Amino acid sequence: MVEEKPTLETVWGWLDSVPDPEIPVISLTDLGIIRDVQWQGDTLEVTVTPTYSGCPATSIINLDIETALRAKGIEKLSLKRQLSPAWTTDWLSESGKAKLEDYGIAPPRPAGGPQHCPRCKSAKVERISQFGSTPCKAQWRCQSCLEPFDYFKCI
Amino acid sequence: MTDPLFEYLCRMGDNTLVLSHRVSEWCGVAPVLEEDIALANTALDLIGQTQLWLGLAGEIEGKGRDADTLAFRRDVWDFRNVLLAEQPNGDFGQTMMRQYLFDAWHLLQLKALKGSSNAQISAIAEKAVKEVTYHVERSGDTVIGLGDGTEESHQRMQKALDRLWPYVGELFVSDAVDQALSAKGIAPEPTSLREEYDTAVDAVLAEATLTRPDSDFAHQGGKTGVRHTEHLGHMLTEMQWLQRAYPDATW
Numbered sequence: 001m002v003e004e005k006p007t008l009e010t011v012w013g014w015l016d017s018v019p020d021p022e023i024p025v026i027s028l029t030d031l032g033i034i035r036d037v038q039w040q041g042d043t044l045e046v047t048v049t050p051t052y053s054g055c056p057a058t059s060i061i062n063l064d065i066e067t068a069l070r071a072k073g074i075e076k077l078s079l080k081r082q083l084s085p086a087w088t089t090d091w092l093s094e095s096g097k098a099k100l101e102d103y104g105i106a107p108p109r110p111a112g113g114p115q116h117c118p119r120c121k122s123a124k125v126e127r128i129s130q131f132g133s134t135p136c137k138a139q140w141r142c143q144s145c146l147e148p149f150d151y152f153k154c155i
Numbered sequence: 156m157t158d159p160l161f162e163y164l165c166r167m168g169d170n171t172l173v174l175s176h177r178v179s180e181w182c183g184v185a186p187v188l189e190e191d192i193a194l195a196n197t198a199l200d201l202i203g204q205t206q207l208w209l210g211l212a213g214e215i216e217g218k219g220r221d222a223d224t225l226a227f228r229r230d231v232w233d234f235r236n237v238l239l240a241e242q243p244n245g246d247f248g249q250t251m252m253r254q255y256l257f258d259a260w261h262l263l264q265l266k267a268l269k270g271s272s273n274a275q276i277s278a279i280a281e282k283a284v285k286e287v288t289y290h291v292e293r294s295g296d297t298v299i300g301l302g303d304g305t306e307e308s309h310q311r312m313q314k315a316l317d318r319l320w321p322y323v324g325e326l327f328v329s330d331a332v333d334q335a336l337s338a339k340g341i342a343p344e345p346t347s348l349r350e351e352y353d354t355a356v357d358a359v360l361a362e363a364t365l366t367r368p369d370s371d372f373a374h375q376g377g378k379t380g381v382r383h384t385e386h387l388g389h390m391l392t393e394m395q396w397l398q399r400a401y402p403d404a405t406w
Binding site: 050055083133155 | 193
C-alpha cells in the first residue's frame with residue numbers, strides 16, 4: 001500500500017525499466033509507446049499507443065506495465081489506448097537506437113534502410129524482404145560479412 | 156435500413172478480416188521462407204486493423220457485440236467484404252495479384268479516411284495507412300517481378316489478372332451507405348478513387364508486362380452482402396468452427 005502518491009517522474013522511472021517483450025534490450029519508454037502518465041484523482045492513468053495494429057506484443061505490454069506498477073504498490077490503475085497520433089519510429093529514443101544496434105538490430109532511418117551492418121559496420125547491405133520476424137522489422141543482409149540481420153522498419 | 160455507419164465499419168472490417176484469413180492460409184506453406192513471413196505479417200496487420208474496425212462497429216451498434224462476436228457469430232449473408240477479398244488463394248501468383256489489386260485500393264481508401272469527419276475512423280485510418288503502405292510496396296514489386304519474370308511466371312500472372320479483374324469494379328461501386336457517409340464527410344465516394352487507382356495499377360501492370368483486360372464487367376454483391384461467391388461460406392466454416400462448436404470458448 002502506497003502512503004502517498006508517487007510523483008509522475010517516479011512512475012516514468014519505473015516504466016523506463018520495463019523491457020519490450022520482443023526486444024528486451026530496449027524499454028517501453030525507449031520505444032516511445034508510452035504517451036502519457038497522469039493522476040486522475042487517485043487512479044494512475046497510463047496512455048499507451050500500439051506499434052502495429054496487429055502486434056501480438058501489445059497485450060503482453062499492457063500486462064507488463066500493470067505487473068510492474070502493481071509491484072510498486074499502485075492499486076488503482078487505468079490503461080488507455082491511444083491510436084492518434086499514430087506511433088512513429090521518430091519516437092524511439094537515441095539511447096534506444098544505440099541499444100538496438102548493439103543488440104544486432106539496425107535502427108530505423110528516414111532514408112528507409114540501415115546505415116550499415118550492425119555487426120561488421122560495412123555499408124554494403126541489401127534488402128531480403130520488407131518483412132521480418134516481428135511486424136516492426138525487415139530482413140536485410142550484409143554483402144561484406146554475409147550475415148543476415150534485422151532492420152527496425154521506419155514508420 | 157441498418158445504421159449506415161455500422162454497415163460501413165463492417166465493410167472495412169470484413170474486408171480486412173476475410174483477406175487476412177485467406178492470406179494466413181499460406182502460413183507454413185509459402186514458396187520460400189521470406190515470403191511465408193511476409194504473408195503472415197501482412198495477415199497480422201490486417202487482423203489488427205479488423206479488431207479496430209469491427210471493435211468500433213460493435214461500439215456504434217450498441218448491442219454488446221465486440222469484434223470477436225462479429226467475426227465468429229455472423230453467417231455468410233451478414234458479411235460485407237468485397238468479393239475480391241474472399242477469392243481463393245490459387246497459386247502464389249494469384250494470391251499476390253489479389254493482394255496488389257486490393258492493396259492499391261486499400262491505400263487510397265485509407266488516405267481518404269484519414270481526413271474523415273469522424274475522429275475514431277480518422278485515427279484508425281492514420282494507423283492503418285502506415286502498414287498498408289508497406290503492403291502495396293511489396294505486392295506491387297512482386298507483381299512486377301513475376302509478371303516480368305520467366306515465361307511461366309508471366310503466363311500465371313496474366314491468368315491471375317484475367318481471373319481477378321472482374322472483381323475490381325465492386326471496389327468503386329457507390330450505394331446508399333456510401334452516399335450517406337460521404338454526405339457527412341465521414342467517408343469518400345468510392346467512385347472518386349477510381350482515376351488514381353487506374354493510374355497506379357496501369358503503371359505497375361505496364362512494368363510487369365501484363366495486359367489489363369478490356370472488359371470492365373464487375374461482379375457485385377459482396378459489400379452489400381446480397382450475393383457472396385460460394386467460396387466465403389467454405390472459408391467461414393473453417394474460420395468459425397471452434398466458436399460454433401464450443402460457444403464462448405476462450406484461450
